[in-house]
Every structure is written in structure tokens, then in C-alpha cells.
Amino acid sequence: MHLFNKIIRPFIFLILSIAKLMTTTLFAQPEGYKPVAGPAEIMLKVNEATASTNSINAHFEQEKNLSFIEEKIISKGILLYQKPDKLRLEYSEPFTYIMIMNGGRMMTGNGDIKSEYDLKSNKMFSEINNLIIGSIQGNILNHPDFGSSVYENTETLYIKLIPLNKELNKYIKSIGLYIGKKDYTVSEIKITEHSDDYTIIKFINKVINESIPEESFYLQ
Amino acid sequence: MKAYLRNLFTCSSLIVLMGACNPVFLKGFAKQSPGTIEFRQIFDPTFEKALYKFEISSGRKNLTGLAMFKKIRKSNSIRTVLMSETSLKYFDFEFFETDSIIVNYVMDAMNRKALIHLLTEDLSLLFHQVEDAQMVYYSPQKGLKSLVVKVKGHGSDYYIFRDKSEPPSEVRHKAFLSTRAIVAIDYDEKYIPSNIIFTHRIINLKINFQLINQ
Numbered sequence: 039m040h041l042f043n044k045i046i047r048p049f050i051f052l053i054l055s056i057a058k059l060m061t062t063t064l065f066a067q068p069e070g071y072k073p074v075a076g077p078a079e080i081m082l083k084v085n086e087a088t089a090s091t092n093s094i095n096a097h098f099e100q101e102k103n104l105s106f107i108e109e110k111i112i113s114k115g116i117l118l119y120q121k122p123d124k125l126r127l128e129y130s131e132p133f134t135y136i137m138i139m140n141g142g143r144m145m146t147g148n149g150d151i152k153s154e155y156d157l158k159s160n161k162m163f164s165e166i167n168n169l170i171i172g173s174i175q176g177n178i179l180n181h182p183d184f185g186s187s188v189y190e191n192t193e194t195l196y197i198k199l200i201p202l203n204k205e206l207n208k209y210i211k212s213i214g215l216y217i218g219k220k221d222y223t224v225s226e227i228k229i230t231e232h233s234d235d236y237t238i239i240k241f242i243n244k245v246i247n248e249s250i251p252e253e254s255f256y257l258q
Numbered sequence: 259m260k261a262y263l264r265n266l267f268t269c270s271s272l273i274v275l276m277g278a279c280n281p282v283f284l285k286g287f288a289k290q291s292p293g294t295i296e297f298r299q300i301f302d303p304t305f306e307k308a309l310y311k312f313e314i315s316s317g318r319k320n321l322t323g324l325a326m327f328k329k330i331r332k333s334n335s336i337r338t339v340l341m342s343e344t345s346l347k348y349f350d351f352e353f354f355e356t357d358s359i360i361v362n363y364v365m366d367a368m369n370r371k372a373l374i375h376l377l378t379e380d381l382s383l384l385f386h387q388v389e390d391a392q393m394v395y396y397s398p399q400k401g402l403k404s405l406v407v408k409v410k411g412h413g414s415d416y417y418i419f420r421d422k423s424e425p426p427s428e429v430r431h432k433a434f435l436s437t438r439a440i441v442a443i444d445y446d447e448k449y450i451p452s453n454i455i456f457t458h459r460i461i462n463l464k465i466n467f468q469l470i471n472q
Contacts, residue, residue: 102345106337107328111309111345127344132470133311133324135343148322151313166346208366209346229345233363237345 068214071189071196080188080195081179087222088176094119094223096244098127104235117174117241124255125171139171140255147257154257165206173213173227184213193219221246297407297417298425300384300443300451301336305329308450310467312340317462323348325467336385337362351378353385380456380465383415383429383441425449433460448472 067073074080095118102111115129129135136147144155157164172178179186183203189196195217201207214228223246230236310325323342330337333354340349350363359378388409407426409415414432419425429441437459444453450472456465 100345102341104326104339106330107307107326109307111324111326113343113345129343132309133343135322137343146322148313151320151322153320170344231347233347233350235347 067187067189067198068196071191071194074188074190074195077188080190083222084176084179084195084197084217088179090247091175091223092121092247093250094174094241094244094246095248095250096241099240099242100129101238101240102235103237105233118250118254119171119174120250120255121175123171125174126254136257138255138257145257152257161205165203166209169206169210169213173215174224176215176217176222176224178213178215190219194225195219195222297388298419298423298449299387300425300429301327301329302425302449305336305450306472308472309470310454311470312468313464313466315464315466321348324470335360338381349374349377351381353378353382355387357382357386376463377465379431380439380441383431383439384451384454386415388417436460 096116098115098117100113100115102113104111112131113129113133114131115127117128118124118126123139123141125137125139127137134149136145138145138147139157142157144157146153146155168181169178172181178184178199179197181199183201183206184199185202186200187198189198195215197215197217199213199215201210201213209231211230211232211234214226214230215224216226216228217223218225223244225241225244227239228236229239305327307326307328310327312323312325314321323340324345325341326337326339328337328339329335330352333352335352335354338349338351338353339347341347346365347363348365348368350361352360352362354360359382361374361378364374386409388407407417407419409417416430416432417426418428418430420427425443425445427443429443430437431439431441439459440457442453442455442457443451446452446469450469451467452469454465454467456463458464
């Protein structure tokens with residue numbers, strides 16, 4: 039019994055700890071997904087789809103998961119994207135809010151309050167702007183500021199991105215992109231904060247390469 | 259030298275007198291013994307959670323987003339998270355019944371001591387658990403309907419009740435000589451605050467919370 043307590047028990051504890059560490063960090067992957075055997079080939083397909091995507095028109099559903107509350111905070115709206123850097127996020131439920139990114143400007147509309155920012159003058163806004171647009175379009179995969187690992191199941195690819203950039207790393211722990219294997223475009227984004235609170239944005243009824251009026255990217 | 263001493267005496271007397279005076283809004287009210295009303299908290303003890311839209315504006319700068327207020331039964335606290343509409347977290351505060359506050363998270367870009375102090379001081383006005391011993395009641399004299407409760411122990415906070423049976427419709431936080439912040443509160447039919455507006459007198463700052471859902 040003494041031998042068990044002194045030597046064997048700590049040894050078992052050590053083995054279990056290593057096993058836990060391996061499953062949680064080294065092989066961290068979403069349930070039902072396995073690492074992709076040839077990631078370069080898959081990335082090529084995603085890059086081809088990204089290159090041929092000139093515009094996206096979709097409904098979106100945003101779920102905010104806070105660790106201290108069981109219910110999710112759900113908001114819905116419409117997303118419009120026009121290559122290379124025009125984006126409109128229009129929230130309609132449970133509040134109304136418009137966020138437009140157009141070139142180097144960001145415009146927000148909140149009822150009667152309209153604001154405009156120069157993205158270049160604010161490093162945080164600028165980084166987050168690139169992150170949002172890059173995630174929606176899929177070209178974030180080629181971004182040198184992120185380390186990536188690729189997983190798949192029969193229908194979907196899951197690409198986990200870890201920010202290597204110090205500035206982005208202050209705000210975001212990881213980004214998960216879910217990409218459908220039918221069209222190799224992003225169907226869902228999971229943004230995890232350092233507190234492990236996370237946001238999932240799902241794109242529904244996605245229409246690719248439909249023409250979008252230019253005025254959509256300005257606040258009326 | 260004599261003139262200097264006289265001026266010094268006059269100034270210090272004035273400061274003491276002004277500091278000791280009742281605020282203007284207490285005109286027409288008289289001090290009264292406690293126990294005549296049941297002090298209703300802004301957030302009722304049965305409160306569970308509420309989602310608000312918020313706006314913080316100072317001059318031409320403004321910050322908007324969502325705020326989640328959630329009662330944590332286990333720790334007897336109210337957790338308050340302010341985040342952007344796109345759900346990036348700005349602040350995560352926890353207000354305890356004992357009046358202590360924990361700052362769980364502040365976004366790096368917002369991590370300014372003065373801003374955190376201001377926000378926590380303002381928000382704590384909503385969550386104070388007021389004890390009977392801390393209260394001084396002021397009842398109206400003629401024609402006035404509202405009732406004022408001065409709460410000692412948090413500087414000077416004045417809770418103004420439009421009706422004895424309702425939670426306060428206004429809170430005034432008094433600094434050394436003047437009112438520092440005024441909080442105007444409207445409630446929905448379940449007495450959940452539906453609109454909360456903080457107006458600052460000394461600095462140009464306004465904070466507005468608008469109820470989205472519970």
C-alpha cells in the first residue's frame with residue numbers, strides 16, 4: 039500500500055495528465071471531425087472558390103455564448119459582401135443596427151445615430167475589419183498572422199485559426215471556419231475569446247456572385 | 259494678513275455651509291423617521307436577466323452595443339457584460355450585494371482606469387442593496403407626490419420615488435458640492451428597468467440602456 043501511494047499513484051496521475059493534455063491541446067478538434075490528410079490540396083480548392091467569389095448575399099444568425107449564462111444571445115440580419123473590401127451587416131432582430139465597411143471607412147447606423155470612422159486611424163478597428171472580411175470571404179486562410187489546422191467530416195471542412203499577431207491575440211483566442219464541401223465557401227464562423235466565451239455566425243440562404251447595388255455600402 | 263485670514267475664513271465657511279445644505283431638489287421636503295415605506299430596489303430581488311442596448315456618448319464620440327445583466331444566485335451578484343453588436347466583449351463586471359465589485363474582463367483598447375472607475379461607480383448605483391439603517395426619508399410637504407430617500411454610506415445617493423409602492427424613478431449621486439450624476443429610470447409592466455439614462459453634470463458623458471428582452 040505504501041509503495042502504491044509513494045510511486046504508483048503519482049505515476050498513474052502523471053500518465054493521466056499527459057493523456058488529458060494530449061487530447062485537449064495537441065489533438066483539439068471538433069467532435070466528428072478528423073485531421074485532413076492532404077491539407078494543401080484542400081486549401082487549393084478553398085482558394086479557388088475564394089478567388090471566384092465576387093459577392094455574397096446572405097441572411098445570418100449570430101449566437102453569443104457567455105460562460106455564466108445558459109441561454110444564447112441570438113441576433114439576426116442580412117449580410118452583403120462585395121469584393122474586395124465592401125461589407126454590410128444589417129441586424130434586424132432583436133435590435134436594428136447597420137455596420138458598413140467600405141474601403142478604409144467604417145460606418146454605423148443605430149436608429150438616428152450615424153457614425154463614421156477612418157479604419158486606418160484605429161489599429162483595433164482595422165485589424166478586426168480585416169478579420170471579419172477575411173473570414174467571410176475565406177481569404178483569411180492565407181493570412182500570415184494566423185496559424186491554421188484543417189479538419190474534415192464527410193460534408194464540411196473545419197479550419198482552426200490561431201492569431202499569431204500580438205494585437206489580434208489580445209482580443210481573440212481562435213477562429214473556426216466551417217466550409218461546405220459542395221462549394222468550398224464559408225458557411226459558419228466561430229470566434230472564441232480568451233475567456234472561452236464564443237460567437238457563432240451562421241450564413242443562411244447564401245447567394246454567391248449576384249450583383250449588389252453600390253448604395254448598399256453607404257448609409258442612407 | 260488680516261484680509262487674507264478674513265477671506266480664508268469666509269471661503270471655508272461658505273464651503274462648509276454649501277456642503278451641509280440640502281440639495282435644491284429637496285426643497286419642499288421634510289426629514290421623516292424611517293419605516294414608512296418599503297424601499298424597492300431598482301432591480302428586484304427576483305430579477306433574473308435582461309438584455310439591453312446601450313450607448314455611451316461623450317461629445318462627438320460614442321460607443322454602442324449590447325449589455326447583458328444577469329443575476330448570479332450562487333454568489334448573490336449581478337454580472338454585467340457590455341459588448342459590441344457584433345458580440346465582441348468590451349467589459350465584464352460583477353456587482354455583489356456586499357457592494358464589492360469584480361472586474362472580470364476589460365478589452366485592451368478600453369482598459370483605462372478612469373473609464374472603468376466611472377462605469378463601475380455608475381452601474382453600482384443600480385445594484386446597491388440598501389439597508390434600513392442607511393436610509394433617511396424625506397416626505398413631501400405640500401402638493402408634491404414623490405418621496406426621497408437619502409442613502410448614507412455611499413457618499414450621498416438620493417433615490418426619488420414617484421410612488422411609494424414603485425421602485426425609484428430617479429437616483430442622484432451627489433459629489434462634494436453638487437450632483438455628479440443623475441440616473442433616470444423607466445420600468446416595464448413587470449418592473450424591470452426598461453430605460454436607464456445616466457447624465458453626468460461635471461463631465462460631458464451620457465449613458466443610456468434600453469431594454470431589448472428579458
